[in-house]
Amino acid sequence: MVIQVGLWELLQSGNLQQDLTLRDGDNIFVPTATQINPTEVSHLAIASFSPATIRVNVLGEVAAPGVVEVPPNTPLTQALLAAGGFDDSRAQTGTVELVRLNPDGTVSQRQIPVSFNQGISEESNPILYPNDVIIVQRSGGARFSDAANGILGTLGMIFPFFDLFID
Numbered sequence: 001m002v003i004q005v006g007l008w009e010l011l012q013s014g015n016l017q018q019d020l021t022l023r024d025g026d027n028i029f030v031p032t033a034t035q036i037n038p039t040e041v042s043h044l045a046i047a048s049f050s051p052a053t054i055r056v057n058v059l060g061e062v063a064a065p066g067v068v069e070v071p072p073n074t075p076l077t078q079a080l081l082a083a084g085g086f087d088d089s090r091a092q093t094g095t096v097e098l099v100r101l102n103p104d105g106t107v108s109q110r111q112i113p114v115s116f117n118q119g120i121s122e123e124s125n126p127i128l129y130p131n132d133v134i135i136v137q138r139s140g141g142a143r144f145s146d147a148a149n150g151i152l153g154t155l156g157m158i159f160p161f162f163d164l165f166i167d
Helices: 007-013 038-045 076-082 140-166
Strands: 054-060 066-070 095-101 107-113 133-136
Touching (some): 054 076, 066 076, 076 095, 076 133
Parallel strands (some): 054 133
16 A cells, blocks of 8 residues: 655644554655755754754855855855855956756756845845855956966076076
8 A cells, every 4th residue: 555645744734644654564665855955954954853953065265165054045155154254355246156956966056146235036145055165266456466476486496497508
Protein backbone atom coordinates (compact mmCIF):
# COMPACT_ATOMS: atom_id res chain seq x y z
CA MET A 1 0.00 0.00 0.00
CA VAL A 2 1.27 3.50 -0.86
CA ILE A 3 0.29 6.45 1.32
CA GLN A 4 1.21 9.98 0.34
CA VAL A 5 2.04 12.27 3.23
CA GLY A 6 2.42 16.03 3.06
CA LEU A 7 5.36 16.96 5.27
CA TRP A 8 4.93 20.61 4.35
CA GLU A 9 1.26 20.44 5.39
CA LEU A 10 2.28 18.89 8.71
CA LEU A 11 4.84 21.61 9.31
CA GLN A 12 2.59 24.50 8.31
CA SER A 13 -0.73 23.54 9.80
CA GLY A 14 0.17 20.93 12.39
CA ASN A 15 -2.16 18.42 10.68
CA LEU A 16 -1.35 15.33 12.73
CA GLN A 17 -3.10 13.10 10.17
CA GLN A 18 0.08 13.63 8.12
CA ASP A 19 2.23 12.30 11.01
CA LEU A 20 2.09 8.54 10.48
CA THR A 21 3.62 5.87 12.69
CA LEU A 22 6.15 3.75 10.82
CA ARG A 23 6.47 0.01 11.30
CA ASP A 24 9.31 -2.41 10.66
CA GLY A 25 9.64 -2.93 6.90
CA ASP A 26 7.98 0.35 5.88
CA ASN A 27 9.73 2.27 3.10
CA ILE A 28 9.93 6.02 2.71
CA PHE A 29 10.39 7.59 -0.71
CA VAL A 30 11.22 11.29 -0.91
CA PRO A 31 11.00 12.69 -4.45
CA THR A 32 13.68 15.04 -5.73
CA ALA A 33 12.76 18.70 -5.58
CA THR A 34 12.61 20.20 -9.05
CA GLN A 35 11.82 23.78 -8.11
CA ILE A 36 12.31 25.89 -5.03
CA ASN A 37 9.47 28.04 -3.81
CA PRO A 38 11.11 31.12 -2.19
CA THR A 39 8.27 31.43 0.34
CA GLU A 40 8.71 27.84 1.48
CA VAL A 41 12.49 28.30 1.73
CA SER A 42 12.03 31.30 4.03
CA HIS A 43 9.67 29.33 6.27
CA LEU A 44 11.92 26.27 6.35
CA ALA A 45 15.00 28.37 7.10
CA ILE A 46 13.53 29.54 10.40
CA ALA A 47 11.91 26.23 11.38
CA SER A 48 13.04 24.66 14.65
CA PHE A 49 14.83 21.84 12.79
CA SER A 50 16.86 24.28 10.67
CA PRO A 51 20.43 25.12 11.66
CA ALA A 52 21.09 28.29 13.62
CA THR A 53 23.59 29.39 10.95
CA ILE A 54 24.42 28.58 7.36
CA ARG A 55 27.84 28.68 5.73
CA VAL A 56 28.48 30.71 2.59
CA ASN A 57 31.76 31.45 0.84
CA VAL A 58 32.72 35.04 0.10
CA LEU A 59 35.73 35.10 -2.22
CA GLY A 60 37.81 37.76 -3.89
CA GLU A 61 38.28 41.38 -3.00
CA VAL A 62 36.75 41.62 0.47
CA ALA A 63 38.47 42.40 3.76
CA ALA A 64 38.24 38.81 5.08
CA PRO A 65 37.59 36.32 2.24
CA GLY A 66 36.54 32.78 3.11
CA VAL A 67 33.66 30.96 4.76
CA VAL A 68 31.27 33.10 6.78
CA GLU A 69 28.51 31.79 9.01
CA VAL A 70 25.29 33.78 8.83
CA PRO A 71 21.74 33.19 10.10
CA PRO A 72 19.22 31.58 7.72
CA ASN A 73 17.40 34.11 5.51
CA THR A 74 20.46 36.35 5.31
CA PRO A 75 20.58 38.51 2.18
CA LEU A 76 23.67 38.80 -0.03
CA THR A 77 24.68 42.26 1.24
CA GLN A 78 24.76 41.05 4.85
CA ALA A 79 27.16 38.24 3.91
CA LEU A 80 29.41 40.79 2.19
CA LEU A 81 29.44 42.83 5.40
CA ALA A 82 30.12 39.69 7.47
CA ALA A 83 33.25 39.21 5.31
CA GLY A 84 34.41 42.71 6.26
CA GLY A 85 32.93 44.51 3.26
CA PHE A 86 34.64 45.38 0.01
CA ASP A 87 38.39 45.97 -0.14
CA ASP A 88 37.91 49.60 -1.18
CA SER A 89 41.17 49.88 -3.11
CA ARG A 90 40.76 46.62 -5.09
CA ALA A 91 37.10 45.59 -5.39
CA GLN A 92 34.74 46.05 -8.28
CA THR A 93 31.90 47.32 -6.11
CA GLY A 94 29.08 47.59 -8.65
CA THR A 95 28.33 43.89 -9.07
CA VAL A 96 29.24 40.53 -7.58
CA GLU A 97 28.82 37.01 -8.91
CA LEU A 98 26.55 34.56 -7.08
CA VAL A 99 27.24 30.86 -7.69
CA ARG A 100 24.63 28.41 -6.42
CA LEU A 101 24.23 24.62 -6.54
CA ASN A 102 20.62 23.94 -7.48
CA PRO A 103 18.54 21.05 -6.06
CA ASP A 104 18.70 19.24 -9.42
CA GLY A 105 22.52 19.22 -9.32
CA THR A 106 23.06 22.03 -11.82
CA VAL A 107 25.05 25.15 -10.99
CA SER A 108 23.73 28.65 -11.62
CA GLN A 109 25.92 31.72 -11.92
CA ARG A 110 24.59 35.25 -12.12
CA GLN A 111 25.74 38.80 -11.75
CA ILE A 112 24.03 40.68 -8.92
CA PRO A 113 24.11 44.50 -8.75
CA VAL A 114 25.15 45.55 -5.25
CA SER A 115 23.54 48.33 -3.25
CA PHE A 116 23.72 48.23 0.53
CA ASN A 117 20.54 50.34 0.66
CA GLN A 118 18.57 47.69 -1.25
CA GLY A 119 16.01 45.60 0.62
CA ILE A 120 15.68 41.87 0.09
CA SER A 121 14.97 41.11 -3.56
CA GLU A 122 15.62 38.01 -5.65
CA GLU A 123 17.08 40.18 -8.43
CA SER A 124 19.30 42.57 -6.46
CA ASN A 125 19.74 41.27 -2.90
CA PRO A 126 18.70 37.60 -2.77
CA ILE A 127 18.38 35.45 0.32
CA LEU A 128 21.38 33.12 0.50
CA TYR A 129 21.23 29.33 0.66
CA PRO A 130 23.77 27.07 2.39
CA ASN A 131 27.05 26.79 0.45
CA ASP A 132 26.33 29.70 -1.88
CA VAL A 133 29.47 31.36 -3.22
CA ILE A 134 29.80 35.12 -3.64
CA ILE A 135 32.71 36.28 -5.81
CA VAL A 136 33.91 39.88 -5.67
CA GLN A 137 36.01 40.65 -8.75
CA ARG A 138 39.03 42.98 -8.92
CA SER A 139 38.50 46.50 -10.20
CA GLY A 140 40.15 47.60 -13.44
CA GLY A 141 42.69 49.63 -11.45
CA ALA A 142 43.61 46.63 -9.31
CA ARG A 143 44.05 44.42 -12.39
CA PHE A 144 46.33 47.05 -14.00
CA SER A 145 48.33 47.46 -10.79
CA ASP A 146 48.76 43.68 -10.41
CA ALA A 147 49.93 43.36 -14.03
CA ALA A 148 52.36 46.29 -13.67
CA ASN A 149 53.80 44.87 -10.45
CA GLY A 150 54.29 41.51 -12.15
CA ILE A 151 56.14 43.07 -15.09
CA LEU A 152 58.26 45.36 -12.93
CA GLY A 153 59.10 42.50 -10.58
CA THR A 154 60.29 40.38 -13.51
CA LEU A 155 62.36 43.25 -14.92
CA GLY A 156 63.87 43.81 -11.48
CA MET A 157 65.09 40.20 -11.46
CA ILE A 158 66.50 40.42 -15.02
CA PHE A 159 68.46 43.68 -14.72
CA PRO A 160 70.59 42.62 -11.73
CA PHE A 161 71.63 39.62 -13.85
CA PHE A 162 73.10 42.04 -16.46
CA ASP A 163 75.05 43.81 -13.70
CA LEU A 164 77.20 40.67 -13.43
CA PHE A 165 78.57 41.31 -16.94
CA ILE A 166 79.02 45.07 -16.55
CA ASP A 167 81.35 44.96 -13.53
